[in-house]
Amino acid sequence: MHAVVAIKQVPDTSNVRIDPETGTLIREGVPAIVNPYDIHAVEAAVQLKERLGGGQVTVITMGPPKAAEALLECVEQGADRAILISDRKFGGADTLATSYVLAHTIEAINAELPVDIIFFGKQAIDGDTAQVGPGVATRLNIPLITYAVAIEEFDLAARRAVVHRRVEQGIEVLETTLPVLLTVEKEIAPVRHAPLPRLIAAARYQPETWTATSPVLFDPQQIGLKGSPTVVGKAYTPPPRSGGDVLSVADLGLDAVVARAMAVIGQAHVRDLQPVTGVVS
Amino acid sequence: MTDRLTFDAIVVGAGPAGVAAALTMAHGGLNVIIIERGRFAGAKNLFGGVFYTHALADVLPDYWERKPPFERPVTEQGYWMLSPDSAIRVMHKSERYLKEPADAYTVLRARFDPWFAEQAVAAGALLITRTTVTRLLKDERGRVIGVDTDRPDGCVYAPVVIIAEGVNNLLTQQAGLIASDLPPKYVALAVKEYINLPAKELQTRFGLSGPREGVAIDVFGDVTLGLPGTGFIYTDQSGISIGVGMLLDEFVTHRLRPYEVLERFKNHPVVRPYLEGGEVREYGAHLIPEMGYDRMPKLASDGVMVAGDAAGMVDALHREGTNLAITAGKMAGETALAAHQAGDFSAAFLSRYRRSLEASFVLKDMKQYRRMTDFLESSPQFMGTYVNLLNEAALRYFTAHGIPKRTMEHDILKMVRERRSFTGVAWDMLKLMRAMRG
Ligand SMILES: Cc1cc2nc3c(=O)[nH]c(=O)nc-3n(C[C@@H](O)[C@H](O)[C@H](O)COP(=O)(O)OP(=O)(O)OC[C@H]3O[C@@H](n4cnc5c(N)ncnc54)[C@H](O)[C@@H]3O)c2cc1C
Numbered sequence: 107m108h109a110v111v112a113i114k115q116v117p118d119t120s121n122v123r124i125d126p127e128t129g130t131l132i133r134e135g136v137p138a139i140v141n142p143y144d145i146h147a148v149e150a151a152v153q154l155k156e157r158l159g160g161g162q163v164t165v166i167t168m169g170p171p172k173a174a175e176a177l178l179e180c181v182e183q184g185a186d187r188a189i190l191i192s193d194r195k196f197g198g199a200d201t202l203a204t205s206y207v208l209a210h211t212i213e214a215i216n217a218e219l220p221v222d223i224i225f226f227g228k229q230a231i232d233g234d235t236a237q238v239g240p241g242v243a244t245r246l247n248i249p250l251i252t253y254a255v256a257i258e259e260f261d262l263a264a265r266r267a268v269v270h271r272r273v274e275q276g277i278e279v280l281e282t283t284l285p286v287l288l289t290v291e292k293e294i295a296p297v298r299h300a301p302l303p304r305l306i307a308a309a310r311y312q313p314e315t316w317t318a319t320s321p322v323l324f325d326p327q328q329i330g331l332k333g334s335p336t337v338v339g340k341a342y343t344p345p346p347r348s349g350g351d352v353l354s355v356a357d358l359g360l361d362a363v364v365a366r367a368m369a370v371i372g373q374a375h376v377r378d379l380q381p382v383t384g385v386v387s
Numbered sequence: 388m389t390d391r392l393t394f395d396a397i398v399v400g401a402g403p404a405g406v407a408a409a410l411t412m413a414h415g416g417l418n419v420i421i422i423e424r425g426r427f428a429g430a431k432n433l434f435g436g437v438f439y440t441h442a443l444a445d446v447l448p449d450y451w452e453r454k455p456p457f458e459r460p461v462t463e464q465g466y467w468m469l470s471p472d473s474a475i476r477v478m479h480k481s482e483r484y485l486k487e488p489a490d491a492y493t494v495l496r497a498r499f500d501p502w503f504a505e506q507a508v509a510a511g512a513l514l515i516t517r518t519t520v521t522r523l524l525k526d527e528r529g530r531v532i533g534v535d536t537d538r539p540d541g542c543v544y545a546p547v548v549i550i551a552e553g554v555n556n557l558l559t560q561q562a563g564l565i566a567s568d569l570p571p572k573y574v575a576l577a578v579k580e581y582i583n584l585p586a587k588e589l590q591t592r593f594g595l596s597g598p599r600e601g602v603a604i605d606v607f608g609d610v611t612l613g614l615p616g617t618g619f620i621y622t623d624q625s626g627i628s629i630g631v632g633m634l635l636d637e638f639v640t641h642r643l644r645p646y647e648v649l650e651r652f653k654n655h656p657v658v659r660p661y662l663e664g665g666e667v668r669e670y671g672a673h674l675i676p677e678m679g680y681d682r683m684p685k686l687a688s689d690g691v692m693v694a695g696d697a698a699g700m701v702d703a704l705h706r707e708g709t710n711l712a713i714t715a716g717k718m719a720g721e722t723a724l725a726a727h728q729a730g731d732f733s734a735a736f737l738s739r740y741r742r743s744l745e746a747s748f749v750l751k752d753m754k755q756y757r758r759m760t761d762f763l764e765s766s767p768q769f770m771g772t773y774v775n776l777l778n779e780a781a782l783r784y785f786t787a788h789g790i791p792k793r794t795m796e797h798d799i800l801k802m803v804r805e806r807r808s809f810t811g812v813a814w815d816m817l818k819l820m821r822a823m824r825g
């Protein structure tokens with residue numbers, strides 16, 4: 107079994123201003139962490155490997171040299187191999203360019219040792235788009251299961267798996283062929299306290315670094331800023347909504363309320379619209 | 388588990404003492420593991436603080452080229468003696484402080500400790516963080532042969548363990564080097580805030596001509612409500628470290644809350660203007676061992692040595708601790724190297740460690756100030772009465788009221804007599820001299 111896990115290093119935005127242990131400290135320069143969903147993805151891959159009695163877990167990340175720290179944390183959790191995809195040419199990537207780089211990397215890894223399953227986090231807590239996993243599945247043209255919460259069956263010989271997926275109404279049980287790409291919820295696997303020998307192994311481990319040109323060549327048109335059509339126009343905190351008008355159906359009658367509502371909609375640009383609520387009482 | 392995790396030496400704690408020990412042993416070619424419970428070295432550490440470079444230069448002669456994350460060199464230092472509304476300020480400034488690398492720098496531990504640990508890693512030591520040593524492993528004859536941690540498969544073995552666990556010296560107790568927890572009489576509790584201020588503004592307020600100048604002020608008197616203890620104000624790169632420390636006992640007896648004492652200090656009329664508009668970025672509390680020379684633990688036993696705060700190596704009077712810790716760590720490391728060469732890790736062999744410390748400033752200073760804690764405890768008037776008296780006297784001296792100077796002098800002497808008899812003063816001075824001379 108060969109699993110690939112894509113992880114992202116993100117700032118620790120949990121905004122813990124007080125150290126939960128001493129109850130006192132605020133630390134400057136919050137250290138970066140592995141995206142919380144991704145560490146569960148790593149754990150799920152490692153547990154799958156243990157369940158099947160063997161295999162390999164490869165973790166990959168595209169990011170600055172500092173992201174090597176995040177990879178080492180994954181090695182502590184049980185990953186066997188870690189690849190840092192890092193080059194200034196990758197800078198400024200949006201989800202399109204990111205998914206290209208990750209898909210191309212996974213193809214190269216697959217050529218060395220065929221990949222049976224790919225894990226992504228549900229979403230990154232900084233970018234929050236939840237687009238990268240689906241983007242990679244699309245590029246690789248393999249089945250995608252988002253919001254995965256459990257792997258019920260995994261049959262390498264028959265090349266099939268049964269995966270549980272969280273949806274609003276409950277759980278969907280899906281059967282898929284392999285290879286498959288999952289984006290995972292935290293429930294997929296609780297993160298275990300890594301054993302000391304793993305920590306020591308990680309402290310001695312040196313992740314591989316892949317650049318834009320070596321050991322595989324990435325298409326310069328599809329990476330970094332060049333490969334990123336998304337333009338962030340402006341980032342801002344939206345103003346809190348002010349309360350809208352409340353029209354009572356009992357007082358005014360249904361027709362009058364609908365007419366007033368239609369008039370407001372007609373006048374306003376959609377973006378300026380304040381809610382109009384009809385109260386039936 | 389069949390193959391044991393084995394190293395030449397284990398260091399518990401990546402504070403100044405532990406890192407200095409690891410660095411020394413790694414330089415000497417030993418395979419060393421440092422185990423630290425924090426997320427990173429320094430994550431849980433806090434001090435005033437003024438860092439003295441002499442000890443660092445001993446373990447890392449080229450430290451300056453390795454760009455340590457110092458805040459500001461200390462180019463002006465001294466004492467403020469606060470009464471409730473006034474202060475006598477005795478500051479020392481000298482051109483000789485301006486030469487770098489300087490004798491002392493202000494330092495933030497969350498920045499310094501990771502850098503220091505990195506130097507040990509660069510020398511070949513293995514740093515394991517987020518892992519707490521839970522107990523010492525001993526053989527059937529009671530010799531220390533390794534440690535257990537809070538990790539699965541968490542045992543590590545080595546012929547020598549250096550405990551540098553800081554003031555909460557649970558392992559030191561477990562090793563049988565000290566009998567029990569420090570009584571609250573012999574441990575101080577300090578609280579500190581780091582207040583952010585733009586560098587330019589900070590420099591204007593403290594009269595500094597640029598980023599290569601800094602102030603270290605120790606504060607007495609009203610800062611601790613006249614009780615034994617001190618406050619401090621140190622300038623960092625773009626912020627102020629301000630704090631206050633008192634014996635744990637005093638907080639308890641006088642029902643004082645540490646943060647209220649600090650808040651009161653920050654609102655003192657002489658102090659407040661320096662902090663105005665600053666933003667509190669970090670706050671914390673930490674203990675300081677004040678057990679003094681006579682209550683220090685045994686420093687070594689079979690297969691184990693203890694260094695730094697865990698062994699009570701602090702000179703509170705001169706706010707020194709990190710340099711004692713580094714020097715002790717280095718000496719413990721050197722002793723471990725010699726033990727490896729001799730193949731002898733017995734208590735008898737490791738007793739060289741104590742002898743090295745006795746020959747150095749570490750135990751010489753500890754010995755000299757052995758009576759300091761007891762002196763302050765037995766003479767509480769020292770802080771309160773005298774500092775207030777001095778401020779009162781200064782006020783009379785510096786103001787003109789249309790009364791003859793002779794009357795003013797009489798008034799001052801009368802004041803002294805009323806608050807503390809002349810023999811009382813003489814007695815206090817004598818005791819102070821004795822405490823200082825050792
Ligand atoms: C403040 C901010 C500004 C931005 N500005 C721009 C901009 O100006 N231009 C622009 O084009 N884009 C910009 N981006 C978006 C871009 O950098 C995305 O963060 C990135 O493409 C990944 O998308 P995401 O974070 O939404 O990941 P998601 O799609 O939410 O992540 C899902 C999963 O994909 C995997 N994953 C995501 N990223 C990586 C990675 N690098 N390596 C390995 N696995 C990964 C992880 O498993 C993760 O759990 C900005 C993002 C932020 C937060």
Ligand SMILES: Cc1cc2nc3c(=O)[nH]c(=O)nc-3n(C[C@H](O)[C@H](O)[C@H](O)COP(=O)(O)OP(=O)(O)OC[C@H]3O[C@@H](n4cnc5c(N)ncnc54)[C@H](O)[C@@H]3O)c2cc1C
Nearest residue numbers: 400402403404424434435436437520553577695696708709
């Ligand atoms: C408020 C204050 C102001 C001070 N001001 C100054 C000053 O101005 N100048 C000065 O030189 N000194 C000062 N000191 C003293 C100085 O901070 C200490 O003497 C010094 O830090 C001692 O170093 P250490 O390595 O022995 O202990 P520490 O720095 O406390 O390091 C101990 C380390 O061990 C780790 N640890 C503990 N137990 C375990 C375990 N079981 N397993 C794994 N890891 C463990 C801790 O997390 C910590 O990292 C001050 C102290 C305080 C509290």
